[in-house]
Amino acid sequence: MNKMIKRNKLIFLTLSLGLSVNAWAEIEATQLPSQATKVESGAMAIQAKATSIRVDKKNPYIMIEKVAKLTFDRFSNEHSSIRQDPNLLKSIVKEELMPYIDYRYSAYKVIGNNFKKTSKEDRAKFVPVFRDYLVTSYAQVFTLYNKQKVEFEPEKKIGVKTKILAVSTRVIEPGRDDINISFKVRKNSKTKDWKAFDMVAEGVSLLDSKQAELGSLIRQKGLPYVTELLKEKSKRSIVFKSS
Numbered sequence: 001m002n003k004m005i006k007r008n009k010l011i012f013l014t015l016s017l018g019l020s021v022n023a024w025a026e027i028e029a030t031q032l033p034s035q036a037t038k039v040e041s042g043a044m045a046i047q048a049k050a051t052s053i054r055v056d057k058k059n060p061y062i063m064i065e066k067v068a069k070l071t072f073d074r075f076s077n078e079h080s081s082i083r084q085d086p087n088l089l090k091s092i093v094k095e096e097l098m099p100y101i102d103y104r105y106s107a108y109k110v111i112g113n114n115f116k117k118t119s120k121e122d123r124a125k126f127v128p129v130f131r132d133y134l135v136t137s138y139a140q141v142f143t144l145y146n147k148q149k150v151e152f153e154p155e156k157k158i159g160v161k162t163k164i165l166a167v168s169t170r171v172i173e174p175g176r177d178d179i180n181i182s183f184k185v186r187k188n189s190k191t192k193d194w195k196a197f198d199m200v201a202e203g204v205s206l207l208d209s210k211q212a213e214l215g216s217l218i219r220q221k222g223l224p225y226v227t228e229l230l231k232e233k234s235k236r237s238i239v240f241k242s243s
Contacts, residue, residue: 054099057193105197122222126223
């Protein structure tokens, strides 16, 4: 029983943190040849179904909760279509999540100490590719979503000078350990909007993990190499793995 609980907890951590570059090898092994090269023919099919609701970014607590609800509602409402074409998950992530994620800030944090060794042109090419890589990573791990209950911490007073804070949540499912997840959000000094830039699950930071994983590649082989690598990873089809 303890081994089963630990295994389940590991699955949920994977759901929370996303896939590493190396983890794609396991996904690839489960794909049929036709799946690996499958064109996202249905990607535009649910475009019209995208919610017209735009969540206010001025309150990070309300933003995180509402965005999560809208996203999971889409998963539930379009379950049949998603099972037929898992790549539709990419569209949902793009439409419901990415407007509230500061992927440019995250991309620059991943470059980290290598920043001065990269050119402005190379960084400009890397940012949108990193965004697409996040879309594909999140879409793949969301295949593990099974209507788990998520509790959000109550809204707290935010100091005038506060620029970064964490919004805590708990993923709950009977028979499994709760998973504590914090969404780190950052306030834009110009627009005053809040956007998420990192997730911390059970003390493990997604951004730190990506920085450690990709930072060494950037240092060893350069940012253009990593950009091309992530561009290919982003094209992968989404797959529901057999339980």
